[in-house]
Structure formats: structure tokens, C-alpha cells
Amino acid sequence: MAKSIRLLLVEDDESDAFLTKRAFADMKGTNLMHVPGGQAALDALQSGRFDIMLLDLNLPGLSGHQVITALREREEPELVPIIVFTSSNHPGDVNRAYEAGASAYVRKPDSLGGYQQVADAVCRFWRDHAEIPGRH
Numbered sequence: 001m002a003k004s005i006r007l008l009l010v011e012d013d014e015s016d017a018f019l020t021k022r023a024f025a026d027m028k029g030t031n032l033m034h035v036p037g038g039q040a041a042l043d044a045l046q047s048g049r050f051d052i053m054l055l056d057l058n059l060p061g062l063s064g065h066q067v068i069t070a071l072r073e074r075e076e077p078e079l080v081p082i083i084v085f086t087s088s089n090h091p092g093d094v095n096r097a098y099e100a101g102a103s104a105y106v107r108k109p110d111s112l113g114g115y116q117q118v119a120d121a122v123c124r125f126w127r128d129h130a131e132i133p134g135r136h
Helices: 014-025 038-047 064-073 091-100 112-128
Strands: 005-010 030-035 052-055 082-086 104-107
Touching (some): 005 014, 005 112, 014 030, 030 038, 038 052, 038 064, 052 064, 064 091
Parallel strands (some): 005 030, 005 052
């Protein structure tokens, strides 16, 4: 039986959130929760367990960089893999995300087909190859 994947999407742009949710809705065995900002992401992680976080960098209030730093600096850090999912192609953002503790950095595509390719790749990798913390 295929592993189910619980995703936390942290995205303030409604059109990007719509495309991401639509792409992951086509992936069987995924359960995606969407929150619009960094503080809401931290709150969601306090109250629920997720296998993967898809995190935009440019958020109101706490930025994606600040969310990563806050999670990794906790006394008992969340073990959730963080995939930065952003439109930024600035090398400084890439470096800063990895230095803070991001697990991966993925640029947002420019079409629904591109979002579906990302959703398929994420799901296939996490289901078929990755060991997810706490799910051995």
C-alpha cells in the first residue's frame, strides 16, 4: 500500500495556492492543508503533524526564511522536511534557505502542467524513495 502524504502549503498568493492545491488534488493519497502565512504555518505545526511543508518565501508577517529559522531553532525542532516553493530565482535566497535548514528549493512553474509535474515528482520521491521521520 502506498504511503499517504500530509502536506502543509504555506502560500499567501491565492492563484499560486489554487494551482498547487489543484495539482496535488490529482495525486492519490495526499492530504493538503493550506495556510496563508508564516505564523499560521507555525501554529499548524503545533497542532498537527505533516510529512512535508511547501513554503513560499515572500509571506506577510514572518517570511519563509524566518519560518525555517524558527522551526530549526526550536528546542525540539519539527522533523518535517521543508521544500521552499517560490518564484524567487535569486541565488541569495537559495543559499539562505539551505543555510537555514531547508530540505529542498523548487521554483514555481508558470503553468498548471508545471505544477502537476512538481506535485508528481514530490509525491513519487517521498512515497517511493524517502524515509519520512516518524514513519518507519
